[in-house]
Amino acid sequence: MKKKMSEISWDDFQRLPFVEKAPYLLQDDGAPYHTLFAQQFDYAVLERLTVLTNCIRKISKSRAGADFLRSLIADKRAMIYFSQPSSRTFLSFLSACQILGIQTGEVRDTSTSSEFKGESHEDSVRTFSSYFDLIIMRSPEKSLAEKMSHALSVSNRPVPIINAGSGKDQHPTQALLDIYTLLRSFEKKGGLKNRTIVFCGDLLRGRTVRSLSYLLTNYTNITQIFVAPPQLQVGQDVLDILSDHDVTYELTDDLKSVLAQSDAVYMTRIQDEWDASEGESAGIDTSNFKFGAAELALLPADGIIMHPLPRRDEISIEVDNDPRAMFWRQMRNGMWIRSALIAMTFGFEREILTYQG
Ligand code: NCD
Numbered sequence: 001m002k003k004k005m006s007e008i009s010w011d012d013f014q015r016l017p018f019v020e021k022a023p024y025l026l027q028d029d030g031a032p033y034h035t036l037f038a039q040q041f042d043y044a045v046l047e048r049l050t051v052l053t054n055c056i057r058k059i060s061k062s063r064a065g066a067d068f069l070r071s072l073i074a075d076k077r078a079m080i081y082f083s084q085p086s087s088r089t090f091l092s093f094l095s096a097c098q099i100l101g102i103q104t105g106e107v108r109d110t111s112t113s114s115e116f117k118g119e120s121h122e123d124s125v126r127t128f129s130s131y132f133d134l135i136i137m138r139s140p141e142k143s144l145a146e147k148m149s150h151a152l153s154v155s156n157r158p159v160p161i162i163n164a165g166s167g168k169d170q171h172p173t174q175a176l177l178d179i180y181t182l183l184r185s186f187e188k189k190g191g192l193k194n195r196t197i198v199f200c201g202d203l204l205r206g207r208t209v210r211s212l213s214y215l216l217t218n219y220t221n222i223t224q225i226f227v228a229p230p231q232l233q234v235g236q237d238v239l240d241i242l243s244d245h246d247v248t249y250e251l252t253d254d255l256k257s258v259l260a261q262s263d264a265v266y267m268t269r270i271q272d273e274w275d276a277s278e279g280e281s282a283g284i285d286t287s288n289f290k291f292g293a294a295e296l297a298l299l300p301a302d303g304i305i306m307h308p309l310p311r312r313d314e315i316s317i318e319v320d321n322d323p324r325a326m327f328w329r330q331m332r333n334g335m336w337i338r339s340a341l342i343a344m345t346f347g348f349e350r351e352i353l354t355y356q357g
Helices: 010-015 018-025 043-059 063-072 088-099 121-131 144-153 172-186 207-216 236-244 255-259 293-298 327-345 349-353
Strands: 077-082 103-107 134-139 161-166 195-200 222-227 249-252 264-267 304-306
Touching: 010 144, 043 063, 043 172, 043 327, 043 349, 063 088, 063 349, 077 088, 077 121, 088 103, 088 134, 088 161, 088 327, 103 121, 121 134, 121 144, 134 144, 144 161, 161 172, 161 327, 172 195, 172 207, 172 264, 172 304, 172 327, 195 207, 195 255, 207 222, 207 236, 222 255, 249 255, 255 293, 304 327, 327 349
Parallel strands: 077 103, 077 134, 134 161, 195 222, 195 264, 222 249, 264 304
Antiparallel strands: none
16 A cells, blocks of 8 residues: 655654555555665566566657657656766666656766755755656665655655665666566576576675565575675675575575576676775685686576676676677666656556557
C-alpha cells in the first residue's frame, strides 16, 4: 500500500527498514515514483520494467515509433545533477530523456553551481524542482537522494528523484540494467533461475554490487559468490539480507576455483577514491582479482562476463571480443531500461504498451 512521504518526519523515515520505506516511494499502481534503492523493486515491478524496456526498444526501431516516443513526455524537463564523476550513467540518462522527448538541464560540477557559494543541497534541489519535473542525482553522500526526496515531499513542488549512485551505498539503476542484461543473456537458456553469479573485486565499497546483490534475491535459487581480498570483501549488511532471503552464498579469494561453476562473473574496479589514507588500496595485492585469457578458458561456454565500467586492468582487452563479454552491451541496455523507468515514473507505461505501430 502506497504511503505519503509528507506524513512522516525525516528522522522517522530514515530509521525505517527498507521494506517499510518502499511504500513511500510508490505510485498507486505500484510503479516507482522515486527510485532510491534496490530494495524497493520486487519481482513484479522488475518484470513490468523488462517488458516495457523491450517494448520501447522495438518501437524505437521505426521512424514513426521513435517520433511517438519522443512526443510522449515532451512537456517535461529533467535535471541531471551529478556531484561525482560519471560518463556512462550521465550519458545514458541523457539519452533516455532524449528518447522520450524530455528536455534536460545539467549540473556536473558543483563548483559551477551556487553550492560553491555555500548553498545547501536542500536549497539546490528545491531550486531544481522549481524548474524541472524530475531530478536525476548522483552524490558521494549515502542517503542524500532519500533525504532530498523527503525534503521535496513537504515542499510545494514535489518532483520524483532518481538515485544515479549514492556514495558507497547504492546504484539502483545500474542494478536494473545488470538484471536486464542477465535476463536477456539467459532468455533462451532457461532464464534467470538456478544460476551462480560471481562478484569479483572491491565488493566492500562497490555500490553496484550492493544493489545488484539485493535485486538478485527476487530470482529463484541464485547462488552468489563473492571473490575479493579479505580487506575488500562484501559487507555483513549484504550477507544479512541474503540470509534473510535464504540465498546461498560463499566468500572466497580464489577466482579461478569458482569459474567453472559460474553463469555470470561480475568484475569491478578497486574503488580507491574511498581510501581512508593515501595509497591504502595500493597496498592490497589485487593481482588475483583480474579476468584475462586464463580465466576465460575456465568459464563455461554459456557463462557471461559483466562489469559496470569504468574498468582499469581488471578485465584484459583480449576478453572484449569474446561473445561472452557483456560489458559493452550493459551500457546500451542501461539507456533502454532507464527510458522505461522514466516512462513508468511519469505514468506512460500503458500508452507505450498499447502503441500500434
Ligand atoms: C560505477 C559507479 O559509479 O558506481 N560506474 C557506473 O555507474 N557504471 C562503477 C565504478 O565507478 O566503478
